[in-house]
Each structure stands twice: as C-alpha cells, then as structure tokens.
Amino acid sequence: AQKVTQTQTSISVMEKTTVTMDCVYETQDSSYFLFWYKQTASGEIVFLIRQDSYKKENATVGHYSLNFQKPKSSIGLIITATQIEDSAVYFCAMRENYAQGLTFGLGTRVSVFP
Amino acid sequence: EAGVTQSPRYAVLQEGQAVSFWCDPISGHDTLYWYQQPRDQGPQLLVYFRDEAVIDNSQLPSDRFSAVRPKGTNSTLKIQSAKQGDTATYLCASSPGTTSAETLYFGSGTRLTVL
Numbered sequence: 318a319q320k321v322t323q324t325q326t327s328i329s330v331m332e333k334t335t336v337t338m339d340c341v342y343e344t345q346d347s348s349y350f351l352f353w354y355k356q357t358a359s360g361e362i363v364f365l366i367r368q369d370s371y372k373k374e375n376a377t378v379g380h381y382s383l384n385f386q387k388p389k390s391s392i393g394l395i396i397t398a399t400q401i402e403d404s405a406v407y408f409c410a411m412r413e414n415y416a417q418g419l420t421f422g423l424g425t426r427v428s429v430f431p
Numbered sequence: 432e433a434g435v436t437q438s439p440r441y442a443v444l445q446e447g448q449a450v451s452f453w454c455d456p457i458s459g460h461d462t463l464y465w466y467q468q469p470r471d472q473g474p475q476l477l478v479y480f481r482d483e484a485v486i487d488n489s490q491l492p493s494d495r496f497s498a499v500r501p502k503g504t505n506s507t508l509k510i511q512s513a514k515q516g517d518t519a520t521y522l523c524a525s526s527p528g529t530t531s532a533e534t535l536y537f538g539s540g541t542r543l544t545v546l
Contacts, residue, residue, distance in 0.1 A: 321473075350532050360520065362474070362537040369532060408473050414531050418464050418487070421473035 319344050321412050323422035330429055335397045338425045340409030342390050351392045352410040352419065353381070362408075368392055396427075404429045437523050444513050452508045452541045454523030461528030462486075464535060465498055465508050468520045480506065481528055492517075504523065504530035513545045541542045 320343040330336045342351065351368040365377045368385050376383045384393035396403055406426045410419040436455040444450055447513035456463050462481050477496065478488040482503035491498070495513075500506040510517055520542045524535040 323473075348531075352534060360540050360542075362522070362524075364534040364536075367532065367534065410473075412531055418466075418476040418479050418536060419474075420476070423471075423473050 318347070319346075319411050319417065319420045320421040321411050323409055323425050325417070325425045326423075327426040327428065330399055330427070332428045332429055332431050333398055333399060335395060336399055336427055336429075337384070337393055337395050338407055340392050340394070340422055341413050342392065342417075344390075344411065344413050346413040349411055349413045350367050350386050351383075351385070352412075353383070353392075353394045354408045354410060356408065356424070358405070363377075366394070367426070386424075399427075399429045401429050401431065403427060435523055435525050435536055437521075437538035437541055439541055440539065441542050441544075445546050446514055447512050449509065449511045450513055450543065451510075452521050452523075452543075454506045454508070454538060456504070456506070456523070456525030457536055459527065460525035460536070461503070462526045463500055463506050464524040464526075465506070466522040466524065467492075468522055468540070470519070472520055477508070510543075513543075515545045518543060518545050533545065
C-alpha cells in the first residue's frame with residue numbers, strides 16, 4: 318500500500334529566500350508518480366509539479382523544483398525566490414497506478430514574511 | 432473552462448441529521464473523486480468513480496456514507512445520521528481518466544461542522 322509522510326509541520330522563511338520541504342513515501346511498485354499540491358488560505362488546492370519515478374531528472378516548473386532521491390524514497394520540494402503569495406500548506410502525494418486515487422501526506426505549512 | 436463546482440460551501444448540522452454534498456466535475460472528465468479533509472490534515476480518499484461505476488469505495492468510513500454518480504457526470508455524497516467526528520472539509524476532484532500520471536483538479540470543498 319502506498320504511504321506518504323511529511324514530518325515538517327511548519328516552516329517560516331523571509332521573502333525572496335529559498336525554502337525546502339521534505340517528503341518520504343512507501344511503495345511496493347517499481348513505477349509510480351509523485352505530486353506536490355498547494356492549498357491556499359481560501360482552501361483551494363492547486364497542482365504544482367509532478368515527478369515520474371522512471372525519470373532521473375528532477376522536475377522543474379517555474380520557481381518550483383524537486384529533489385528526487387529514489388534510493389531514499391524521498392521527494393523534496395524546493396521553492397526559490399519565495400513571495401508572500403507562496404504562504405500556504407504544501408502537500409506531497411503519490412499514486413502507484415491508475416487503479417488508485419492519490420494518497421496525500423499531512424502537509425507542511427509555509428509562512429513567508431516580508 | 433469551468434472548474435470543479437461544489438455546493439454547498441458550508442454546512443452546519445446537529446448530530447443525527449443528514450446532509451448531501453453535490454459536485455459537478457470538469458466537462459469531459461471521466462474520473463471523479465471524493466476526499467475528506469479533517470482540520471490540519473491532508474485529504475483522505477473516500478470513494479472514486481469512473482463514469483457511473485464505483486471503482487473503490489473501501490475507504491468510506493461507514494454505511495452512514497454513500498455516494499452516487501448516476502449519469503457519469505454530477506455526483507452526490509451523502510452522510511446519514513452525522514456525527515461530530517464527521518466534521519471536516521469534503522472535497523470533490525476530477526481528472527480526465529486516461530493515465531496514472533494525470534493530476535487531479537479540486538473543487539473549493541464543503542466545510543461541514545457537526546455540533
């Protein structure tokens with residue numbers, strides 16, 4: 318069964334700096350997909366970035382990038398040049414195969430201060 | 432393109448009352464999910480459909496919960512005899528339903544409080 322763990326409850330950073338948050342996962346499958354989502358204060362959940370397990374290159378989208386360490390079953394999210402609007406809860410999620418829905422971690426709350 | 436629409440936005444009940452949540456997915460999305468998100472936790476899958484068929488409802492908390500998607504478009508999640516432990520945000524999501532790599536698109540959710 319798939320499992321996702323986010324151990325950091327909250328992180329505070331200054332604007333324009335870099336924030337890194339951790340996520341480890343458990344799976345028995347050799348092929349799987351890892352996702353990061355952002356939940357804003359209004360409750361809206363938005364997809365940010367995805368990593369396919371068979372790809373060695375770390376995914377990058379805008380100022381979001383991933384640190385995929387497959388041997389450690391780890392997928393960290395890196396946000397560079399943070400902005401106030403990046404303040405939100407970030408969820409790591411995974412899917413082993415199409416027959417399953419996404420499994421989410423507990424989330425990490427990021428607060429960006431001016 | 433319209434996003435996933437959910438209603439109502441909020442619901443407040445006394446224990447023992449029933450409540451229904453409605454979801455209209457993105458047009459053309461075959462797969463529809465219902466998630467429960469307790470306060471300060473991540474979304475937890477309750478049930479999901481492909482077209483009108485239930486693919487997995489094993490995570491529905493009890494027989495007090497039921498979900499339908501009769502025509503493969505809109506869906507209703509119902510809680511009969513609500514309990515305080517059901518207090519959470521109920522999220523609907525949809526996806527095109529073609530590959531494992533696809534992302535989910537979430538609605539704004541229904542925030543349920545059971546007193």
